[in-house]
Amino acid sequence: MSKAIVLYLHVHQPYRIRHYTVFDTATRHDYFDAPYDSRESNERIVHKVAEKSYLPTNRRLLELLNQNPDFKLSLSITGTVLEQLEKWSPEALQSFKDLVATGRVEIVGETYHHSLAFFYSREEFETQVEMHKKKVQELFGQTPKVFRNTELAYNNDLAYWADKAGYKGILAEGWDKVLDWRSPNYVYRPAYTDNIRLLMKNYKLSDDIAFRFGDRGWSEWPLTADKFAHWLSEDQNATNFDLFMDYETFGEHQWEASGIFDFLAHLPGEWLKTEGHQFMTVSEACDTFQPTDQIDVPQTITWADTERDLSAWLGNGMQTSAINSLYSLQDKILQSSDLALIEDWRRLQTSDHFYYMCTKWFNDGDIHAYFSPYETPYEAFINFMNAYHDVRYRLSEKGFEV
Amino acid sequence: MLGWELPPHNSGGLGVACYHLAKSLAKKGVDIEFILPYTADHSEIDFMKINAAHPQDVEAVLKAGIAYDSFKYVKKDGEVQWIDLFGQSALYEEAVGRIAELAEFDVIHAHDWLTCRAGLRAKMLTGKPLIVHVHSIEADRAGKEGAGNPLVREIEGLAFMLADQVIAVNQHTKDAIVREYGIPEDKIAVVHNSIDEAALVPQAGVNDYVYLEKMKAKGYRVVASVGRLTIQKGLVNLLRAFAKVVQYAPKTMLLVVGSGDQYYELIRTAAELGIGDKVLFADFQRGKRYRDAFSVADIFVMPSISEPFGITALESIGYGTPTLMSKQSGAAEVIRNALKVDFWDIDEMANKITAVVQNDSLRDELHAQSYREWERLSWDDSADKILPLYNKHTTGVTA
Numbered sequence: 001m002s003k004a005i006v007l008y009l010h011v012h013q014p015y016r017i018r019h020y021t022v023f024d025t026a027t028r029h030d031y032f033d034a035p036y037d038s039r040e041s042n043e044r045i046v047h048k049v050a051e052k053s054y055l056p057t058n059r060r061l062l063e064l065l066n067q068n069p070d071f072k073l074s075l076s077i078t079g080t081v082l083e084q085l086e087k088w089s090p091e092a093l094q095s096f097k098d099l100v101a102t103g104r105v106e107i108v109g110e111t112y113h114h115s116l117a118f119f120y121s122r123e124e125f126e127t128q129v130e131m132h133k134k135k136v137q138e139l140f141g142q143t144p145k146v147f148r149n150t151e152l153a154y155n156n157d158l159a160y161w162a163d164k165a166g167y168k169g170i171l172a173e174g175w176d177k178v179l180d181w182r183s184p185n186y187v188y189r190p191a192y193t194d195n196i197r198l199l200m201k202n203y204k205l206s207d208d209i210a211f212r213f214g215d216r217g218w219s220e221w222p223l224t225a226d227k228f229a230h231w232l233s234e235d236q237n238a239t240n241f242d243l244f245m246d247y248e249t250f251g252e253h254q255w256e257a258s259g260i261f262d263f264l265a266h267l268p269g270e271w272l273k274t275e276g277h278q279f280m281t282v283s284e285a286c287d288t289f290q291p292t293d294q295i296d297v298p299q300t301i302t303w304a305d306t307e308r309d310l311s312a313w314l315g316n317g318m319q320t321s322a323i324n325s326l327y328s329l330q331d332k333i334l335q336s337s338d339l340a341l342i343e344d345w346r347r348l349q350t351s352d353h354f355y356y357m358c359t360k361w362f363n364d365g366d367i368h369a370y371f372s373p374y375e376t377p378y379e380a381f382i383n384f385m386n387a388y389h390d391v392r393y394r395l396s397e398k399g400f401e402v
Numbered sequence: 403m404l405g406w407e408l409p410p411h412n413s414g415g416l417g418v419a420c421y422h423l424a425k426s427l428a429k430k431g432v433d434i435e436f437i438l439p440y441t442a443d444h445s446e447i448d449f450m451k452i453n454a455a456h457p458q459d460v461e462a463v464l465k466a467g468i469a470y471d472s473f474k475y476v477k478k479d480g481e482v483q484w485i486d487l488f489g490q491s492a493l494y495e496e497a498v499g500r501i502a503e504l505a506e507f508d509v510i511h512a513h514d515w516l517t518c519r520a521g522l523r524a525k526m527l528t529g530k531p532l533i534v535h536v537h538s539i540e541a542d543r544a545g546k547e548g549a550g551n552p553l554v555r556e557i558e559g560l561a562f563m564l565a566d567q568v569i570a571v572n573q574h575t576k577d578a579i580v581r582e583y584g585i586p587e588d589k590i591a592v593v594h595n596s597i598d599e600a601a602l603v604p605q606a607g608v609n610d611y612v613y614l615e616k617m618k619a620k621g622y623r624v625v626a627s628v629g630r631l632t633i634q635k636g637l638v639n640l641l642r643a644f645a646k647v648v649q650y651a652p653k654t655m656l657l658v659v660g661s662g663d664q665y666y667e668l669i670r671t672a673a674e675l676g677i678g679d680k681v682l683f684a685d686f687q688r689g690k691r692y693r694d695a696f697s698v699a700d701i702f703v704m705p706s707i708s709e710p711f712g713i714t715a716l717e718s719i720g721y722g723t724p725t726l727m728s729k730q731s732g733a734a735e736v737i738r739n740a741l742k743v744d745f746w747d748i749d750e751m752a753n754k755i756t757a758v759v760q761n762d763s764l765r766d767e768l769h770a771q772s773y774r775e776w777e778r779l780s781w782d783d784s785a786d787k788i789l790p791l792y793n794k795h796t797t798g799v800t801a
Contacts, residue, residue: 021753022650317763359771362738378741381764382757 002288004240004280005232005271006199008074008171009247010148011096012114013049013081014352016040016373017383024386029340029394031387032347039373043088046081050089053251058095060261064268065102071268072104072279075247076148079112079128079135080350093139100140106281107136109144109167115349116313118149118158119300120327128346129165146170146282150351152201152244152303153310156296159190159198167196169286171244172295173303174200182293185238189291197286198295201244201303205231210245214258222259225266233274239289240280244303313354318381323354325388332400333391341394348387356380403436404498404510404517404524408452411442414630415713416537419571419595420513425449426785432792435505439463439494439516440473455497455520463490487516488553495519502527508796509533515540515554518561531566531795535593536575541582542708545633548582559583566795569593569788571710572732578708593788594736596781597716603693610691611698614655614682618698622653623759626699626723628692628714629706631662636705636728636745638664638671643705645675646752651759654680659695661686696721700765701758706731707745715740719776724768726754736779739771 018034018041034040064071077096085093099105111117112131117124129147136142146169147162154172162170174184182188184200208228212218220227232241246253254260271277280288304312314320326348333345356372357380374380392402403424407417424434434450441454441462456463456475464474473490475483485493498520502510510532512521518534525532540550540558562568562583568590570576576590609615614624625644629635637658644656658668658681665683672681687695696702702718702725709731716733718725727734728745741754758765 021749022756023646023749023753316767318761318767321761321763359739359767362771376738376741378739378764378768381761382754385757385761385764386753 002276002278003232003238004278004285004288005267006074006240006242006280006282006285007072008076008108008242008244008282009249010245011054011075011077011081011247013042013046013078013084014114014350015080015084015347016042016045017348017353017380017387019379020383020386020390022386022389025390026393029344029390031344031383031390042084045373046084046088046092049248049252050085050092052256053248054085054089054092055095056256056261057247057250057264058092058099060265061099062095062102064265065099065104068268068272070272070279072106072281072284074106074108074146074282075099076108076110077136078110078114079132080114080347082135082139097140100142104281106146106283107140107142107144108171108282109133109136109147111150113346113349114150114351115346116150116153116310116323116351116354117349118153118161119310120323121330122161124327124330124349146199146286151310151313153300154297154302155300156191156298159193159196159297163190163193163196169197169199169282171199171201171242171282172297173301173308174202174242175301175308177308178295178297178301183235183238185235185241186292187240187285187289188293188295191294191296197289197291199240199242199282199285200295201242203303205241206243206245209243209260209263210249210253213249213260213263214254223263225263225270228263228267229270229274232271233277240285242285311360312358313351316357316359318359318377319354319357322357322381322384322388325385329391329395329402332395332402336395336398336400338394338398341391341398344387345391348384348391353380353384357384403434403450404512404520405436406439406514406516408436408438408442408444408447411440415595415711416514418601418713419537419711421447422596422598422601422781423784423788426781427788429782430785430789432789435507437498437501437520439490453501455494455501457493457497458500491516491519491557495523499523499527509792511535512561513537515558515561518557522561522564525564525566532561532564533567533569533791533795534561534565535569535571536562536579536710537571538708538710539575539578539582542575542578542710543634545707555582565589567591567791569791571595572735574708574730574732574735575710591787591791593784594732595711595713596736596779596784597713597720597776598781599720602717602720603689605693605697606690609698610694611657611684614657614698617653617655620653622655623651623700624655624657624698625701625703625755625759626657626659626695626718627703627705628659628695628718629704631658631660631664631668633664634707634709635660635662635664636707637668639745639748639751640703640705641668641671641675641677641681643748643751643755644681645677646749647755647759648677648680650756654755654759656681657684657695657699658682659684659687659692693721696723699723700762701726701741701755703751703755704728704731704733705743705745705751709733716776716779719769719772722769722773724758724765724772726751726758737772737775739768739775741768 015032111128147167148171184202188198190198357377359377405420428449444452461478462476472484502524510524513535540554544550562585696718702723704715704727711732715725726741743750
């Protein structure tokens with residue numbers, strides 16, 4: 001009986017906002033152009049991540065693809081990171097193209113700007129999905145057939161939309177409260193849909209790699225490829241193991257010294273040596289396996305935190321007032337026909353900006369869990385609001401009443 | 403324990419800090435005799451013995467004003483004499499020496515330079531270990547590295563050198579002691595001050611700053627600063643920043659509560675900056691009006707050039723108002739959920755104040771989060787750091 005690892009990696013970089021003060025508002029519009037040596041410099045961060053993660057990981061992934069004709073994986077790459085790679089690391093972009101050129105790497109669809117637009121404006125959401133599709137077609141010659149929303153934010157409405165939009169699959173967190181007694185290791189059908197399939201992240205196995213791999217205090221440390229393959233083999237009836245994680249797990253979250261690249265290099269061999277074991281892209285999993293049950297998700301779930309909700313992005317008053325202010329400008333922004341202004345407004349929609357404003361972990365002093373270029377969530381909010389006021393100012397300069 | 407003041411006869415944070423620290427230490431079983439340089443009724447303090455050290459022929463030493471003023475000596479024959487700070491410090495030394503020879507104790511714990519000579523004499527006479535607790539040093543009070551009164555600097559340098567242990571109220575002060583006097587780092591422990599809910603003035607009735615309350619109802623926002631009006635407190639920078647704030651957020655008022663030698667200079671500066679109509683000077687206040695100054699504000703600003711701790715910042719959080727503090731304050735080492743700026747960075751100060759007065763969501767979240775931190779603060783934690791130092795220097799055992 002066939003059994004597949006569905007490996008899916010998410011690649012993203014936001015346009016971080018520079019230290020942008022009230023004195024900059026209405027005088028300069030370069031919110032995203034921090035000086036190169038500052039913490040918020042997008043160019044510097046792209047250089048660093050390309051060097052530490054994208055280039056070495058892609059080199060190994062390409063080797064694996066060349067060595068193992070049965071190795072496959074899926075990637076989602078946001079529009080904002082693709083643009084930045086075009087500008088600042090064409091060699092990293094080329095390395096992604098080389099992977100896709102093997103024919104065994106599938107690109108997953110999403111919003112161009114890694115936004116939460118689905119929850120604020122369906123029109124804007126669809127525009128961004130379309131923008132992303134065009135970008136992927138242009139750079140990789142593929143059309144996404146499976147969809148993921150930003151932060152894996154998912155509910156019945158989203159599945160309904162994706163079904164109507166013609167996607168064959170959609171991705172979500174395999175959260176216990178949703179699955180109940182069921183296992184994430186099967187294909188499901190979202191409630192109220194006809195054709196689309198639902199793939200659910202096995203977060204325990206995924207986090208073993210993404211979070212626990214380098215933790216020497218973890219009882220399973222060191223995790224080897226054959227041990228991991230053995231764990232998977234133990235689930236006799238499972239069809240698909242959905243290992244979803246941030247691409248930056250390789251080389252950035254887990255450093256090379258942790259042995260993460262060796263793990264990756266050995267996993268295909270260890271897994272494929274058993275008869276019937278396979279790797280599948282997300283589309284193949286949707287095509288191959290029949291749904292075992294229907295999954296009903298009225299409340300939005302995400303892949304973040306113990307709460308698995310949107311509270312990391314929209315959990316406090318700063319976050320909600322910032323995002324509501326931003327989307328309240330939508331009609332006038334779009335009417336302005338000012339492409340630079342529209343693009344800046346979209347870049348401000350990237351979910352990372354709201355994540356940086358999250359205060360819930362800040363008190364615990366766990367600064368490492370707090371992945372942000374700013375010293376405090378308050379700085380993130382202040383920079384964002386000053387940029388927002390500048391966008392408003394630019395609208396008013398065009399004769400709009402704001 | 404040697405100290406210069408205790409509430410309610412205090413001029414600032416030093417007396418308050420000594421009071422709470424002694425109280426928490428006493429709660430943990432330390433038997434304290436607190437020696438003050440003046441005569442006053444402290445009958446409400448029952449957790450330690452309080453003694454006034456003054457010359458034998460003197461009936462009473464009365465505090466005339468705030469900490470750095472002269473003292474009034476009333477001799478037994480009725481004669482009255484005014485003595486300045488140095489004279490007072492020397493007389494205190496002499497008197498403490500007499501008490502030290504009679505009293506039984508294990509450790510001498512002296513707060514700040516004014517008690518240092520007395521601490522050194524007590525150590526010389528008895529051989530008991532001396533712990534000098536540094537709330538602020540001369541260079542910081544003078545607002546410049548290497549600066550200050552040379553006589554004060556000499557006393558500080560000597561005392562820090564000869565003390566068995568130095569305690570600094572924050573990392574900034576510890577660094578300054580190392581820099582100014584070349585004291586080895588491992589001799590200096592950092593023990594942050596704290597705050598007690600009981601130390602807050604209870605809320606009562608409507609806010610006394612009626613005008614500001616009415617302006618708030620009309621959409622204004624209030625910035626407040628409370629403290630001595632001296633160079634060290636950095637208020638000129640706040641005025642300059644505030645002049646920029648009102649260009650972006652004209653419906654903003656600044657309330658300044660306190661007195662000091664910069665009072666008139668600050669009033670003049672506000673006028674020169676063209677913000678005379680937006681800055682209210684409310685003079686020195688106690689009790690309800692002290693509390694209400696914090697409560698009426700949307701943001702409390704502590705722009706100090708150096709600040710040993712900055713208890714006002716913690717009081718502000720306790721009174722319901724978030725804070726912007728200079729990175730040069732001890733409180734900035736303790737509270738994470740506060741806005742922080744370098745005291746000289748006027749533009750950034752203005753940027754942050756403007757953000758708060760323009761965004762209630764920022765103000766509310768900042769306060770909600772800082773209050774969670776505030777609730778966890780306790781003087782007992784400070785005492786817990788001092789007890790092992792006592793043990794180390796008495797029994798040689800480090801807990």
